[in-house]
Amino acid sequence: MIRTMFRTALLALTLIALAPPAAQAQGLAALAVATSTSGGGESSALREKAGCWDCVTAGQVYNCMGGQVPGYWNCSVTLYGCNRSSSGCGHSASIPVDIDGAAQYVSRNVIRLQESSEEPGEPGEERNCDGVIVARQQSPDNIAAVRNRTAALSL
């Protein structure tokens, strides 16, 4: 009986240790967001967001943490360390994504707007979890300003 209880407890402990710590990860993500936004001086473009996960090393210790930039992956922690598991919310940003004219020129991947973050940026723009503009609307004043500023350049 005692041996059975011991085996059950050992099995439970092993499962706890091996299971992807979803709840713990979410907690870390919230912590990361709170930390990153506490600076006050950071722009919304630099704000780290929940769901951008990746493996983080601190000395010999590996951990799966949210709020990582770039956070291309989801991950999980096991007895053997941190493992990347799948593409995370920042996956589309691993390759620069920007339909903003010039920066788009460095794009090396198909634009996937549907993977962008739900977190709102400034009115008329949408950013992914790395802070990259993935969609925007320009006002008539802004359009006129762009034309005016780029009509002649002195470099």
Add this chain to the structure above:
Amino acid sequence: MRPFLLYVGPFGALLLSLVVPVQAQVCGRGALGLEAGQVRPLPPNFGIQGTIVAPDGRVALWSAGGELLQSVAGDSIVSTQFSERMVIAGLAFGPTSGSWRVADAWTGRELLFDRDGNREGERPLALAQGQLLEQAIWREEGWLLASRDAATRRFVVVRETARGAVPLFHGETADSFAAIARYHMTALPAQLLLTEVRAPFRVIRVALATGQADTLLTPPLPIPHDSLYLWRALPALALDCGTLLAVASLAGDQRLLVRWDATDRVVKVTALAVPFGLVARVPGEQSLLAARRTGGLELVTYHWHWTPDSLASHPPDTRSSR
């Protein structure tokens, strides 16, 4: 009239002898003026993956999705779509009028298409196993192929020749495949410019004949350290004298334009706050193509000229060999 010309001739020659050296001094050292000319609207959500400009001024741009835009008769833009599934790493105007030569990163092969989009030939590109093709530029003999090498974890450039593939450049060994530093290629008549996509945005010049390389060091740019990961370099362009590089923030409209003079000294770093970027130089002309967003995406032709600028500063030499 003739006596007048004979009379003016010696003075004209004297005048030319004075003017030409002045222009030579100004070129690359004065201010570079860019004047916007022709503006061609592009489809709003077109993503410029690559651009080629023919000596006769024809322009072709392609997207990652295989959509091809061509300038026709100088003004209008015509859109076509390759029907085959491929990832265009490089495109070239084909061996016959209207045909296309494609370096396909999906298959690692060169594909030839006729003017109607029918495939009329193919061959393997000079890629080793485990090399992921990033960009290809056609030269007379074959392609310049830039790829990330999984085996060595390095960025490599090879040149296809009649004798086979000739290695031209390899970057530093990275910790992982994903961490391999990537470069844009810009082909010049006798050289290749490699622009590091991420900081420190080095511009490496490689001699096509020998593979000898030297680096135009990019000066420290006014970018906050904590946002450096959001900045990308666009391909550097070679001017008639000097080099021009645009570095763009993916998180906004901030752009930095770095200009080196003909002696490889950084002359000026210009900050702009507009969605704008340099795309390509028009061969044989003092003009270049740029993209800007004014609601939709536009391709703008800029003509450049040099003007004296006493305010141009010359920081210490930033050239190094590697």
